Amino acid sequence: MAKNITPKEKDYSQWYLDVIRAAEMADYAPVRGCMVVRPTGYAIWELVQKHFDDAFKETGHVNAAFPLLIPQSFLSKEAEHVEGFAPECAVVTHAGGEELEEPLIVRPTSETVIGHMYSKWVQSWRDLPILINQWCNVMRWEKRPRLFLRTSEFLWQEGHTAHASKDEAVEETLRMLEVYRRIMTDYLALPVLEGEKTEGERFPGADNTYTCETMMSDKKALQAGTSHYLGQNFAKAFEIQFQNRDGEMEFAYTTSWGVSTRLIGAIIMTHSDNDGLVLPPRIAPVKAVIVPISTSGEKIEKELMPKAAELKAALNEALGGRFVSIDSQFHMRPGDRFFSHLQRGVPLRLELGEKEYAAEKLRVVRRDTGEKLEIAWADAPAAIPALLEEIQQNLYRRALEFRLANTHRADSFEEFKMLLEEKGGFIEVFFDGTKEDEKAIKEATGATPRCFPFAHSEERGKCFYTGKEGARKAIFAKAY
Amino acid sequence: MAKNITPKEKDYSQWYLDVIRAAEMADYAPVRGCMVVRPTGYAIWELVQKHFDDAFKETGHVNAAFPLLIPQSFLSKEAEHVEGFAPECAVVTHAGGEELEEPLIVRPTSETVIGHMYSKWVQSWRDLPILINQWCNVMRWEKRPRLFLRTSEFLWQEGHTAHASKDEAVEETLRMLEVYRRIMTDYLALPVLEGEKTEGERFPGADNTYTCETMMSDKKALQAGTSHYLGQNFAKAFEIQFQNRDGEMEFAYTTSWGVSTRLIGAIIMTHSDNDGLVLPPRIAPVKAVIVPISTSGEKIEKELMPKAAELKAALNEALGGRFVSIDSQFHMRPGDRFFSHLQRGVPLRLELGEKEYAAEKLRVVRRDTGEKLEIAWADAPAAIPALLEEIQQNLYRRALEFRLANTHRADSFEEFKMLLEEKGGFIEVFFDGTKEDEKAIKEATGATPRCFPFAHSEERGKCFYTGKEGARKAIFAKAY
Numbered sequence: 001m002a003k004n005i006t007p008k009e010k011d012y013s014q015w016y017l018d019v020i021r022a023a024e025m026a027d028y029a030p031v032r033g034c035m036v037v038r039p040t041g042y043a044i045w046e047l048v049q050k051h052f053d054d055a056f057k058e059t060g061h062v063n064a065a066f067p068l069l070i071p072q073s074f075l076s077k078e079a080e081h082v083e084g085f086a087p088e089c090a091v092v093t094h095a096g097g098e099e100l101e102e103p104l105i106v107r108p109t110s111e112t113v114i115g116h117m118y119s120k121w122v123q124s125w126r127d128l129p130i131l132i133n134q135w136c137n138v139m140r141w142e143k144r145p146r147l148f149l150r151t152s153e154f155l156w157q158e159g160h161t162a163h164a165s166k167d168e169a170v171e172e173t174l175r176m177l178e179v180y181r182r183i184m185t186d187y188l189a190l191p192v193l194e195g196e197k198t199e200g201e202r203f204p205g206a207d208n209t210y211t212c213e214t215m216m217s218d219k220k221a222l223q224a225g226t227s228h229y230l231g232q233n234f235a236k237a238f239e240i241q242f243q244n245r246d247g248e249m250e251f252a253y254t255t256s257w258g259v260s261t262r263l264i265g266a267i268i269m270t271h272s273d274n275d276g277l278v279l280p281p282r283i284a285p286v287k288a289v290i291v292p293i294s295t296s297g298e299k300i301e302k303e304l305m306p307k308a309a310e311l312k313a314a315l316n317e318a319l320g321g322r323f324v325s326i327d328s329q330f331h332m333r334p335g336d337r338f339f340s341h342l343q344r345g346v347p348l349r350l351e352l353g354e355k356e357y358a359a360e361k362l363r364v365v366r367r368d369t370g371e372k373l374e375i376a377w378a379d380a381p382a383a384i385p386a387l388l389e390e391i392q393q394n395l396y397r398r399a400l401e402f403r404l405a406n407t408h409r410a411d412s413f414e415e416f417k418m419l420l421e422e423k424g425g426f427i428e429v430f431f432d433g434t435k436e437d438e439k440a441i442k443e444a445t446g447a448t449p450r451c452f453p454f455a456h457s458e459e460r461g462k463c464f465y466t467g468k469e470g471a472r473k474a475i476f477a478k479a480y
Numbered sequence: 481m482a483k484n485i486t487p488k489e490k491d492y493s494q495w496y497l498d499v500i501r502a503a504e505m506a507d508y509a510p511v512r513g514c515m516v517v518r519p520t521g522y523a524i525w526e527l528v529q530k531h532f533d534d535a536f537k538e539t540g541h542v543n544a545a546f547p548l549l550i551p552q553s554f555l556s557k558e559a560e561h562v563e564g565f566a567p568e569c570a571v572v573t574h575a576g577g578e579e580l581e582e583p584l585i586v587r588p589t590s591e592t593v594i595g596h597m598y599s600k601w602v603q604s605w606r607d608l609p610i611l612i613n614q615w616c617n618v619m620r621w622e623k624r625p626r627l628f629l630r631t632s633e634f635l636w637q638e639g640h641t642a643h644a645s646k647d648e649a650v651e652e653t654l655r656m657l658e659v660y661r662r663i664m665t666d667y668l669a670l671p672v673l674e675g676e677k678t679e680g681e682r683f684p685g686a687d688n689t690y691t692c693e694t695m696m697s698d699k700k701a702l703q704a705g706t707s708h709y710l711g712q713n714f715a716k717a718f719e720i721q722f723q724n725r726d727g728e729m730e731f732a733y734t735t736s737w738g739v740s741t742r743l744i745g746a747i748i749m750t751h752s753d754n755d756g757l758v759l760p761p762r763i764a765p766v767k768a769v770i771v772p773i774s775t776s777g778e779k780i781e782k783e784l785m786p787k788a789a790e791l792k793a794a795l796n797e798a799l800g801g802r803f804v805s806i807d808s809q810f811h812m813r814p815g816d817r818f819f820s821h822l823q824r825g826v827p828l829r830l831e832l833g834e835k836e837y838a839a840e841k842l843r844v845v846r847r848d849t850g851e852k853l854e855i856a857w858a859d860a861p862a863a864i865p866a867l868l869e870e871i872q873q874n875l876y877r878r879a880l881e882f883r884l885a886n887t888h889r890a891d892s893f894e895e896f897k898m899l900l901e902e903k904g905g906f907i908e909v910f911f912d913g914t915k916e917d918e919k920a921i922k923e924a925t926g927a928t929p930r931c932f933p934f935a936h937s938e939e940r941g942k943c944f945y946t947g948k949e950g951a952r953k954a955i956f957a958k959a960y
Contacts, residue, residue: 027597029547030554031584036597039542039612046543057802062519063526067509068548068586068617068633069570074510090549090575092586095632096621097567104511106548106572106586117507117516126811132519137548137617141576152575153548322537331606 007274012218017147019268022343023277026147033145033152037261040344043285044264045155049135051187052157052259055179061131061159066114069104074112077237081111084204088140106139111205111230111256114160115238122252124243125164133159148265149480156260162240162252169253170229176257177210177227184224188267189280189392190214191400192224193475195451200438207231213450213475215403216269219424221450221477224266227257270399277345278367280395281388287323288315288348288384289341293334300330304352311380318381342367347391348384368394413465416476420445425477430461432471441465441476450475487754492698497627499748502823503757506627513625513632520824521744523765525635528743529615531667532637535659541611541639546594549584554592557717561591564684568620586619591685591710591736594640595718602732604723605644609652613639628745629960636740642720642732649733650709656737657690657707664704668747669760669872670694671880672704673955675931680918687711693930693955695883696749699904701930701957704746707737750879757825758847760875761868767803768795768828768864769821773814780810784832791860798861822847827871828864848874893945896956900925905957910941912951921945921956930955
């Protein structure tokens with residue numbers, strides 16, 4: 001039952017895949033680049049979805065479903081957009097036994113088809129804003145797939161909003177970025193940095209892209225979610241026009257924003273260790289597992305299992321959901337039973353052996369620290385939720401400390417290259433370069449600008465690369 | 481704002497489309513045969529999903545995500561399956577800028593690719609049962625599309641389970657049919673008939689198909705959900721083999737079952753009227769709308785809106801969710817405001833005018849009966865949920881009475897044809913014909929066997945078509 005996991009110090013990529021395999025979170029599908037999200041992985045995605053979806057609804061958004069297939073001609077209506085996405089498209093050429101007159105693209109993202117629909121729904125300023133989100137699958141053909149991080153098909157949400165003014169649209173773009181930051185921080189325990197993307201890293205067709213960036217345990221960056229202010233680009237391409245309060249026709253201002261199953265990759269690479277998956281309790285489908293242990297079938301049946309069931313009910317009640325399970329793998333040795341839950345990232349293991357039974361206690365083992373403690377049955381409904389909260393906070397703090405310890409400051413390109421090579425991580429610089437400069441830096445070092453972080457938006461200095469004064473503070477890093 | 485709806489007596493098809501359009505539930509997409517489910521429609525789907533999903537989880541199922549694209553060769557591995565689905569497939573031939581070596585099918589259903597994955601996951605009887613469901617989009621190219629009922633892409637859930645014995649798999653097939661019946665009855669207020677499909681109506685590749693059939697308000701039948709016992713057919717095609725308790729290799733026994741966005745079509749056609757959508761309260765995203773009415777801006781701002789907000793909060797608290805909205809379309813006439821909610825199927829309208837304000841009351845109007853009553857503010861948190869429950873029961877009872885009143889019994893083919901022509905609806909017969917007989921009956925009358933209803937499974941008689949004795953009781957009808 002126990003599955004070998006390559007130590008992350010030895011081979012980080014292999015460690016990552018081993019963690020996924022051991023936890024049975026996902027598998028490669030028979031179609032190259034596509035994945036199967038297995039129940040353990042999908043249950044995490046369901047909790048992630050729930051937290052985001054609740055926050056979208058609290059901020060006035062509604063869900064809808066737009067079509068999977070998009071006429072090829074739609075993509076070409078926004079010049080930058082088609083350039084960005086055309087090379088990654090999967091194309092339906094035949095359907096219902098016939099060749100199609102116009103090929104259809106499996107959506108890589110839905111700005112175009114949604115823009116087309118909005119143009120039909122919007123006539124007056126009274127029809128605005130439109131605040132719609134969709135949870136769906138999208139497809140971007142991937143030559144170098146990697147489970148959760150880069151797969152040809154992935155699951156995501158894409159918010160698409162249309163507004164009567166630029167100010168309102170920009171405000172929406174930033175509001176949703178902040179929703180992302182809050183959910184990522186509070187539930188996924190990812191200490192993300194909010195910031196603005198450089199020109200070279202913008203979404204194809206956006207006037208501005210904002211991002212939540214986070215550091216993995218190999219010190220590389222991962223873009224966890226982005227929010228785009230699209231200006232009037234898509235409104236002009238798809239004729240989303242409205243009569244404003246002054247009776248004049250005007251193009252709408254639109255936004256889009258998305259997070260995907262890639263977040264599961266971020267969770268794995270932020271928190272897990274060489275024993276396997278470690279999950280923040282707030283997104284753990286199983287928050288605690290009760291493991292009854294005895295060699296006596298009679299004791300198991302008459303004492304341990306009934307007590308386990310009773311404790312499970314009390315704990316589920318305290319936790320407000322079906323979050324506690326009972327291990328009944330009695331054909332396995334206790335060590336292997338423990339390990340199976342360790343590998344799946346269950347935050348707390350509650351051992352119930354004969355000794356614990358006699359003392360009316362549980363032996364509690366934390367997944368994050370390995371710490372062992374004893375909790376009386378009577379105290380469990382209060383103590384277990386508190387302990388889970390402590391684990392949640394500990395995982396966040398640990399990840400934040402890791403990022404801070406691995407963020408360095410460079411004043412020159414020489415220093416930048418040296419730091420990147422010797423220490424890795426996030427490099428803080430002042431930057432005022434062009435798209436071409438970004439490209440040259442990437443070619444020389446492998447690092448890309450992750451963002452101009454909001455936290456330092458007031459600071460100005462001399463660009464580490466061009467030497468220009470008045471440059472903004474930026475973060476560079478090698479990234480997933 | 482008020483949109484014209486063609487009376488159903490005049491043109492049922494147009495009435496159906498008008499109801500959808502007026503309620504802004506869905507739109508045709510720019511790709512032929514595909515639809516956009518708009519927020520009003522999608523919010524209903526979310527509630528439908530929630531009720532089914534809860535029931536699936538209560539019966540031990542977990543969710544997962546399998547790939548959208550299936551290698552074309554997979555479809556051919558089960559002979560009946562490929563014959564049933566190949567003509568409806570959409571085919572991806574190019575991706576990532578290149579022609580693919582093997583074309584990929586956009587999934588019409590996922591037995592094949594899931595069978596392939598199960599064969600990797602199952603080795604021993606200990607790995608069984610596998611009880612997985614997926615919520616996703618599927619594609620069956622449709623020549624005569626109709627919103628919700630027949631669209632090239634639709635949303636659904638497909639459960640796929642694998643078991644170590646035939647008995648267990650059959651039990652699962654019937655358990656899920658019963659889950660369907662319960663949710664359809666209790667939440668969607670659809671009085672469905674459970675039964676077994678005839679050979680000619682089985683799922684391609686199934687040993688047996690069970691169904692929930694329901695009657696629309698034009699007396700035609702609609703298949704609301706099906707559950708299939710697949711025997712070892714897919715296990716053999718995809719080599720889902722396990723070592724049984726005796727140490728022998730054996731093929732697994734599999735099932736599949738699904739319901740789709742078609743259910744929204746069933747809800748519309750069962751309950752709605754010539755004013756538009758009527759929704760059972762348990763799946764109504766907005767269960768009640770408060771409409772403050774006054775010509776005085778000051779009264780609206782200082783008295784009516786604050787009171788409406790207070791009532792909304794109290795009612796949401798009583799209903800356990802965000803189910804109450806406030807109408808603030810003050811630029812419209814009261815009648816038009818009322819009508820906009822009527823058309824969207826909101827079960828209760830709570831009018832709050834100056835007179836009601838002075839008397840600390842609400843004027844309550846039921847969507848199902850048009851009945852008007854007055855409820856004191858203080859009574860509303862208890863009275864409104866009770867009234868919604870009464871509407872729920874009334875809609876179910878009304879639909880059941882309609883079905884019973886439109887179910888007729890025929891003993892001969894002559895009588896069958898006459899009843900079908902003169903009265904329509906469900907025709908109860910004894911039937912023991914072949915696939916060819918079914919086809920001939922359909923060609924002659926347009927009616928198909930809907931099922932052998934469980935409620936009459938013990939009855940035997942002479943077949944109305946072949947004259948054979950010992951035939952089972954069956955329901956025939958024209959169907960969607």
